[in-house]
Amino acid sequence: QVQLVESGGGLVQAGGSLRLSCAVSGRPVSTYTMAWFRQAPGKEREFASLISWSTGSTYYADSVKGRFTISRDNVKNTVYLEMNSLKPEDTAVYYCAAGTKIMTGSSDEYVYWGQGTQVTVSS
Numbered sequence: 001q002v003q004l005v006e007s008g009g010g011l012v013q014a015g016g017s018l019r020l021s022c023a024v025s026g027r028p029v030s031t032y033t034m035a036w037f038r039q040a041p042g043k044e045r046e047f048a049s050l051i052s053w054s055t056g057s058t059y060y061a062d063s064v065k066g067r068f069t070i071s072r073d074n075v076k077n078t079v080y081l082e083m084n085s086l087k088p089e090d091t092a093v094y095y096c097a098a099g100t101k102i103m104t105g106s107s108d109e110y111v112y113w114g115q116g117t118q119v120t121v122s123s
Contacts, residue, residue, distance in 0.1 A: 002026040002112040004096045009117030016086050016121070022079040022096030022114060029053050033099055034072060034079045037107055038092035038119075045095070047105035049081060059103060064090075086121045093118050 008020040020036070035050035049060045049070040058070050069082040079096060094117050097110035 002029060002032075002098050004098060004112055004114035006094065006096050006114040006117040009094060009119045011120045011122065012086055014086060014088055014121055014123050017082070017084045018086065018119060020081040020083065020094055020096075020117060020119070022081075024077045024079065024098070029077075029098055031100065033102055033104065033110075034070075035097045035099070035105070035110060036070065036079075036081045037095045037097055037110075038090075039095070039116075040089075040092040043092075045107055047107065048094070050103060050105060051079065052103060057103065059105065061105070083119070086119075088121045088123045091119060091121050 003025045005023045012018055032053050036048045037045050038048050039045040047061050048064050051058045051070045067085045072079045096114040098112040099110035101109040
């Protein structure tokens with residue numbers, strides 16, 4: 001089993017920044033893909049970004065590319081999502097996920113999920 005605990009959400013003005021953290025525990029995830037998804041009220045969960053734990057390769061949704069940066073800390077066993085130039089449309093619950101499928105943005109391929117952290121961007 002893998003446990004994921006997100007933190008770092010909050011209320012921020014448009015144009016501001018937040019850094020989300022996902023603390024990973026349980027079985028090793030060195031071969032896993034870690035991802036951030038988000039779900040706005042009344043909308044389906046959507047992919048935001050992912051990182052290969054082993055290679056550090058990353059991928060971003062077009063909606064966040066150039067504004068968000070995903071990274072991982074092997075010592076702290078934590079995945080981060082640095083979010084800059086935030087927009088009101090970034091308002092959502094952000095979820096950390098882990099899966100064994102390589103570099104996929106499909107939520108169906110992720111087995112482990114955190115409880116989510118709320119990000120609210122005011123205009």
